[in-house]
Amino acid sequence: MEKFDAVIIGAGAAGLFCAAQAGQLGLRILVLDNGKKAGRKILMSGGGRCNFTNMFTEPSAYLSANPHFCKSALARYTQWDFIELVQRHGIAYHEKTLGQLFCDDSAQQIVDMLLKECEAGQVTIRLRSEVSHVEKNEQGFVIIVNRKQVSTRSLVIASGGLSMPGLGATPFGYRMAELFGLKVLPTRAALVPFTLHKPLLEQLHVLSGVSVPAIVTAENSTRFKENILFTHRGLSGPAILQISSYWQSGEFVSINLLPDSDLEALLEQERSAHPNQSVKNTLAKLLPKRLTECLQTLGQIPDIALKQLTPNQQKQLVVNLQSWRVQPNGTEGYRTAEVTMGGIDTHQLSSKTMEANQVKGLYFIGEVVDVTGWLGGYNFQWAWSSAWACAQALCSAERQ
Numbered sequence: 211m212e213k214f215d216a217v218i219i220g221a222g223a224a225g226l227f228c229a230a231q232a233g234q235l236g237l238r239i240l241v242l243d244n245g246k247k248a249g250r251k252i253l254m255s256g257g258g259r260c261n262f263t264n265m266f267t268e269p270s271a272y273l274s275a276n277p278h279f280c281k282s283a284l285a286r287y288t289q290w291d292f293i294e295l296v297q298r299h300g301i302a303y304h305e306k307t308l309g310q311l312f313c314d315d316s317a318q319q320i321v322d323m324l325l326k327e328c329e330a331g332q333v334t335i336r337l338r339s340e341v342s343h344v345e346k347n348e349q350g351f352v353i354i355v356n357r358k359q360v361s362t363r364s365l366v367i368a369s370g371g372l373s374m375p376g377l378g379a380t381p382f383g384y385r386m387a388e389l390f391g392l393k394v395l396p397t398r399a400a401l402v403p404f405t406l407h408k409p410l411l412e413q414l415h416v417l418s419g420v421s422v423p424a425i426v427t428a429e430n431s432t433r434f435k436e437n438i439l440f441t442h443r444g445l446s447g448p449a450i451l452q453i454s455s456y457w458q459s460g461e462f463v464s465i466n467l468l469p470d471s472d473l474e475a476l477l478e479q480e481r482s483a484h485p486n487q488s489v490k491n492t493l494a495k496l497l498p499k500r501l502t503e504c505l506q507t508l509g510q511i512p513d514i515a516l517k518q519l520t521p522n523q524q525k526q527l528v529v530n531l532q533s534w535r536v537q538p539n540g541t542e543g544y545r546t547a548e549v550t551m552g553g554i555d556t557h558q559l560s561s562k563t564m565e566a567n568q569v570k571g572l573y574f575i576g577e578v579v580d581v582t583g584w585l586g587g588y589n590f591q592w593a594w595s596s597a598w599a600c601a602q603a604l605c606s607a608e609r610q
Contacts, residue, residue: 221248223593224576225368226324231601233331249321260317264587265309279556287598371550383578399547403446404538425466428456485517563603
C-alpha cells in the first residue's frame, strides 16, 4: 500500500496551492482529482485571464455564518504574498477595476505556475481518480481510489462547491464532512445572474445585451455600484452577481439606473432650457435609447414634454429610475454561478489550521468551506490563504 504524509482531494486552486506549499516543506503529497485536467475552474475564470486576487482583500468582503473565521488565514497569507509569487514567475498582470488583478495573457499561466510549484515540491498528481471509500484508523486514513488502497496521515478536502457542474463540481466534500460527523450548512448558488418572472421578462426582452452603470441594493441595505446587464433570461452584470449573495428568494432589489446623477436638478435645468423636449429624449442623453423606450412602454417614463411634467410626476419619475424595485424570480443556479454559498460549518474547524476540531488529521480548504467572497478575485484569495494555512499545519503535524 502506498503511503503519503497527506492526500489532497481536489486539483483546483486551493488543492494545488496547498500541495505545492506542503511539498516544498518536505512532505510527501498526493493530489487526487476526478477530472481530466488540473485547475479547470481557474482556466475558465476571468474570461480566460484569471482574476487571481484583489488588492483590497479584507475580511469584510466575505460572507459566512462565522464571519471571524477567515481573518486568521487572510492575515497570514495575504494578496501581496500571492502577487509576489506571480511576479517571481514572471507573469505579467494588470488591474482591471476595483483592485481586481488579471493575467495580461492567459489563466493557463496561473495553472502552469501552480504545477511548477507542485513539481518543486515533488508532489504526485493523479487525475481521473475516483475516490470510492475513505476510512479513519489510528495512523490516519485509508483511501480507496480506482480500486487501490492509499494510506495517509492527513487528509485535505479541497473539492470545491457545487457551482459549474460542467467543470466537474460534485457534493463530494460535503459527503466527506457528513461521513465524519461534521455539520454542513445549506448551500446555494452565489455570484449568479437573476431570472425574472415571465411578464417582466417579456417586457424587458428587447433590452437583451444592454449594459448600464447602476447601484443595486438588497433588502438588507447592502449595495454595489457596478454595471448591470439585461439578458434574455433576466439580469446579470457585476452589480447583480454581487447582490445575488445577499438576496433571498421572494425579496426585491432596488436599482438606481442613474447612480451619478441628481435627476431632480437635471430635469429642472432641462425644462428651463428645452421646455418642449420630451421626457424620454431628455433621459436618452443619460441612458441608452433602447432602455428609455422600454421604460416608457412599461410606464416608468411618462410620454409628455418637460413643461407638462407635474411636481408629483417628477417625483415619481425619480423613484422609477433611481429606486426601481424588481422582484427576481430566482437565479440561474449552479450552472452559471461563480461560487457556492454555505458548506462546511466553520465553527467545527480551526481558523488557524483548517483542521476539523473533532477529527484529527482531517482538513477542509477553499470553496467547500462556508466562506464566500465578493466578485473580483476574493474567492481565489481565500483559496490561496486557506491552503497556505493548511500546508503550515500539515508540516507542524508531521513534526510531532
